[in-house]
Amino acid sequence: MKLSDFDFELPDELIAVRPAQPRSSARLLVADAGVIHDQHVHDLVNWLRAGDRLVLNDTRVIPARLSGLRHRQTGQGPVAAKIEATLLEPQAEAGVWTALMKPLKKLKVGEEVVFSDDLHATFVGIEEGLAFLRFNVTGDDFDAALNAAGAMPLPPYIAAKRAADAQDKTDYQTVWAKTAGAVAAPTASLHFDTALLEELRTLGVEFSYVTLHVGAGTFLPVKVDDISDHKMHSEWGQVSAQAAAEISATKAAGGRVIPVGTTALRLIETAGQGGAIAPWEGDTDIFITPGFTFNVADALMTNFHLPRSTLMMLVSALIGQQTIREIYSHALSSNYRFFSYGDASLLIPPRKSD
Numbered sequence: 001m002k003l004s005d006f007d008f009e010l011p012d013e014l015i016a017v018r019p020a021q022p023r024s025s026a027r028l029l030v031a032d033a034g035v036i037h038d039q040h041v042h043d044l045v046n047w048l049r050a051g052d053r054l055v056l057n058d059t060r061v062i063p064a065r066l067s068g069l070r071h072r073q074t075g076q077g078p079v080a081a082k083i084e085a086t087l088l089e090p091q092a093e094a095g096v097w098t099a100l101m102k103p104l105k106k107l108k109v110g111e112e113v114v115f116s117d118d119l120h121a122t123f124v125g126i127e128e129g130l131a132f133l134r135f136n137v138t139g140d141d142f143d144a145a146l147n148a149a150g151a152m153p154l155p156p157y158i159a160a161k162r163a164a165d166a167q168d169k170t171d172y173q174t175v176w177a178k179t180a181g182a183v184a185a186p187t188a189s190l191h192f193d194t195a196l197l198e199e200l201r202t203l204g205v206e207f208s209y210v211t212l213h214v215g216a217g218t219f220l221p222v223k224v225d226d227i228s229d230h231k232m233h234s235e236w237g238q239v240s241a242q243a244a245a246e247i248s249a250t251k252a253a254g255g256r257v258i259p260v261g262t263t264a265l266r267l268i269e270t271a272g273q274g275g276a277i278a279p280w281e282g283d284t285d286i287f288i289t290p291g292f293t294f295n296v297a298d299a300l301m302t303n304f305h306l307p308r309s310t311l312m313m314l315v316s317a318l319i320g321q322q323t324i325r326e327i328y329s330h331a332l333s334s335n336y337r338f339f340s341y342g343d344a345s346l347l348i349p350p351r352k353s354d
Contacts, residue, residue: 001227001290005321006312008328016337017161019171024196027336027343029327031319033350036330041191041344050204051255053247057186057264058209060177062087063150065164068115070107081106083113086153088130088183088216095138096124100216101131119145143180153183155219155340171341181213181236187340188261188302208246212237212267222308227289232310234285239271241279247296248277256298262311265297272296288314290321299348304331304338319347
C-alpha cells in the first residue's frame with residue numbers, strides 16, 4: 001500500500017487556528033451505513049443511544065513549550081541568546097526530560113538555560129537529535145513553575161500561523177483532563193463540554209476513562225512510499241482493570257464501544273489484541289492500516305486528519321478507503337474545518353451482525 005493512497009489537497013484556509021465556541025457547536029460529519037449527514041457535535045444525542053459507551057482519554061496536556069535564555073561571557077562582555085524548548089518525556093532520573101531544542105547546535109553540555117526566575121535547566125546531553133535537560137526543581141514545584149512559564153505546545157500547522165496564548169491553556173485541554181503527561185491534546189475530545197456530557201449521561205450513554213499520553217510523534221510525517229516500511233512512534237498508555245471490565249460488559253450487552261479520538265482507539269485496540277480487551281499498561285506503537293482487525297471499537301469520533309498521515313490510514317482501516325475518500329471529499333466541498341481545532345466526524349462502520 002502506497003503513501004499516495006492517503007493523500008488529498010487541503011486548502012490552507014480550512015486549517016482551524018481557533019476552536020468553535022462553545023465547544024459542542026463545532027460541526028459533526030456523521031457517516032453511518034454509507035450515508036453522510038451534516039450535523040453539529042451537540043447532535044450526538046441523536047446518534048448515540050442508551051447502552052453505548054464512550055471511551056475517553058483522560059491525559060492532561062502540559063504547557064511544554066518554553067522560551068528561555070542562555071548566558072555566556074565573551075570578550076565583548078556578557079551575551080544572552082534565546083533558546084526554545086519543547087518538553088517531550090520525563091526520564092527515570094528525577095528532574096530530567098528529553099526535549100526538542102532550537103537552536104540545539106548552539107548549546108554546550110553543562111550550559112544553563114533560564115526559562116523564568118523559578119525554572120531553569122542544565123543541558124546534560126544529546127541523543128538522536130533530542131536534548132536532555134535537568135531542571136532545578138521536581139515534583140509539585142516543577143509543575144507550578146512549568147505552568148507559570150510554559151505555553152501550550154500547539155501543533156506545527158497552528159504554531160506556524162500564530163503563537164500560543166493564555167486562551168490555549170483552556171482551549172487545548174479536555175474538560176476531563178486528569179493525568180498530566182501529554183504534549184499534544186486528544187483533539188476529538190476538545191468538542192465536549194459539561195452540558196453535553198450531562199445530556200449524554202441522561203440519555204443512558206456510559207463513559208470509561210483510559211490514559212494515553214500523546215507525544216510529539218503524532219505529528220511526525222510518514223517518509224516512506226511503502227507504508228509497511230514506516231516505523232510508528234510509541235506512546236505510554238494504561239487501560240485499568242475497571243475500564244477493561246466496563247468495556248467488556250458493554251460489548252457483552254450488545255452496546256457499542258466508541259472511542260473518542262484515535263488515541264483512545266489505538267490504546268483499546270492495543271489492549272484487545274488477544275481478541276478481547278484486558279487491563280494493559282506500557283508503551284504502544286500499534287500501527288493501524290487497512291486490513292486491521294478491530295476487536296474492541298465499534299465506531300470512532302475523530303477530527304479531520306493530515307493527508308498522508310498514519311491517522312488517515314487508521315480511519316481508512318476502520319471504515320474503508322473508498323468511504324474515507326467520499327467523506328473527505330464531502331468535508332472539503334462543505335468547508336469543514338480541519339485538524340486539532342477543527343470540526344469532527346462520527347464514523348460508524350456496519351456492525352458484524354448487520
